[in-house]
Amino acid sequence: MSYLADVATLARKDLRLELRARDTLPAMLLFVVSTLVVFHFALPAGADEVAAQGLLWVALLFTALLGLARAWAPERESGALEGLVLAPCDRSAIWLGKAAAVFAFLAAVELVALPAFALFFGSVDAATIAGVALASVGICAVGTLLAAMAAASRTRELVLPLLFLPLAIPLVVGGVGASISPDSGRYLAFLALYDAIFSILCWASFEYVVSE
Amino acid sequence: MLAAVAAALMGLAIVFAFFVAPEDADQGISQRIFYFHVPIALTAYAAFGWGAFKGLLLLWRKEERYDLESYVAIHQGTIFGSLTLLTGSIWAKASWGHWWLWSENQLVLFLVLFLFYSAYFMLRFSIEEGPRRANISAVYALFGVVLIPVSFLAIRLAENIIHPTVFTRDGPQMSGIMFLTFCIAWVAMSVLAYALYRLELLGKRLDSNLRELREALS
Numbered sequence: 001m002s003y004l005a006d007v008a009t010l011a012r013k014d015l016r017l018e019l020r021a022r023d024t025l026p027a028m029l030l031f032v033v034s035t036l037v038v039f040h041f042a043l044p045a046g047a048d049e050v051a052a053q054g055l056l057w058v059a060l061l062f063t064a065l066l067g068l069a070r071a072w073a074p075e076r077e078s079g080a081l082e083g084l085v086l087a088p089c090d091r092s093a094i095w096l097g098k099a100a101a102v103f104a105f106l107a108a109v110e111l112v113a114l115p116a117f118a119l120f121f122g123s124v125d126a127a128t129i130a131g132v133a134l135a136s137v138g139i140c141a142v143g144t145l146l147a148a149m150a151a152a153s154r155t156r157e158l159v160l161p162l163l164f165l166p167l168a169i170p171l172v173v174g175g176v177g178a179s180i181s182p183d184s185g186r187y188l189a190f191l192a193l194y195d196a197i198f199s200i201l202c203w204a205s206f207e208y209v210v211s212e
Numbered sequence: 213m214l215a216a217v218a219a220a221l222m223g224l225a226i227v228f229a230f231f232v233a234p235e236d237a238d239q240g241i242s243q244r245i246f247y248f249h250v251p252i253a254l255t256a257y258a259a260f261g262w263g264a265f266k267g268l269l270l271l272w273r274k275e276e277r278y279d280l281e282s283y284v285a286i287h288q289g290t291i292f293g294s295l296t297l298l299t300g301s302i303w304a305k306a307s308w309g310h311w312w313l314w315s316e317n318q319l320v321l322f323l324v325l326f327l328f329y330s331a332y333f334m335l336r337f338s339i340e341e342g343p344r345r346a347n348i349s350a351v352y353a354l355f356g357v358v359l360i361p362v363s364f365l366a367i368r369l370a371e372n373i374i375h376p377t378v379f380t381r382d383g384p385q386m387s388g389i390m391f392l393t394f395c396i397a398w399v400a401m402s403v404l405a406y407a408l409y410r411l412e413l414l415g416k417r418l419d420s421n422l423r424e425l426r427e428a429l430s
């Protein structure tokens with residue numbers, strides 16, 4: 001139980017920081033809406049709704065990247081990561097807490113992005129919403145770990161998309177498949193499989209990313 | 213010694229692939245690239261797997277030497293992976309008239325892996341040398357071997373399959389001599405990769421020893 005309490009404390013810390021500073025979430029919200037507007041002008045007039053479904057995923061992925069690039073910034077800027085690593089809690093709790101906070105940001109963005117998408121481009125069905133929810137778990141799990149890796153490097157924000165996009169390709173396949181395929185259950189199951197595999201892998205390996 | 217064996221086996225594989233194996237009835241001469249393309253691809257997988265295995269050993273036993281071994285294996289895997297893309301692209305051009313086909317699942321998978329492992333080098337060389345870099349590289353290498361089956365599944369879900377499936381559950385659909393040629397080429401490619409791996413490892417170790425020596429002297 002104390003493990004979950006640690007996770008909750010760490011996640012709450014990130015949410016409180018965001019509430020006070022308001023750095024990341026407004027930027028993500030503005031970015032996702034701007035991207036959708038750009039897509040309206042990038043899509044040719046005759047393009048069908050199916051093409052727009054793919055663009056929703058591009059918008060969500062890049063917005064998530066924007067948030068992930070800032071995920072470890074507070075720790076890095078104040079040198080707090082060493083303190084967290086030395087704290088008497090399981091190190092994977094640091095990852096889980098951060099992933100939960102990023103998930104909260106991403107969910108807030110999606111609450112705006114999906115209605116905006118429906119308004120601009122057409123309907124959003126239940127399978128798409130389920131796909132977005134499942135893919136968000138994978139994005140946050142993998143993205144938080146990769147962001148921690150990127151934070152240790154000199155190039156930081158530059159290297160994160162390079163690490164993240166190849167790993168996100170299966171999520172896009174599952175998400176787009178769930179949106180446009182009549183057999184969306186298969187794609188949702190694939191997304192759930194991805195979430196399970198990579199969450200376990202990230203949970204087990206985070207300790208090595210932050211410690212020496 | 214290892215290099216000589218690799219060279220001899222490669223020579224044998226080339227002789228078999230071009231002169232001994234019979235011409236394929238459907239595809240003609242272009243089918244012969246199969247004897248190189250598939251062994252190169254399998255070797256690339258093996259090298260990525262080997263790199264991840266060394267990464268796992270590093271995380272487990274905390275011995276520094278595994279870091280270099282893991283890195284060199286992934287370096288070789290990336291080289292063989294690029295060769296897979298190249299030979300696959302040539303084969304696609306000869307067979308279907310296009311240099312790139314998204315319906316080619318294996319090629320798409322290698323493109324994803326190529327992007328993934330290129331990022332490995334970007335990440336590795338932007339972190340300062342030390343145990344932190346070794347750990348992060350090892351974790352990333354482990355992600356790679358998990359990504360291979362997951363991506364493969366994703367690509368299969370995304371596309372319909374028109375890649376000629378040679379191995380099925382009924383066993384290889386090749387005549388005996390073709391299968392023998394394939395096996396020789398496979399062994400030759402694996403030995404070549406291992407010889408290159410040893411060679412690069414030797415060079416890199418020499419390099420780091422020299423650097424340590426220079427630092428000790430100055």
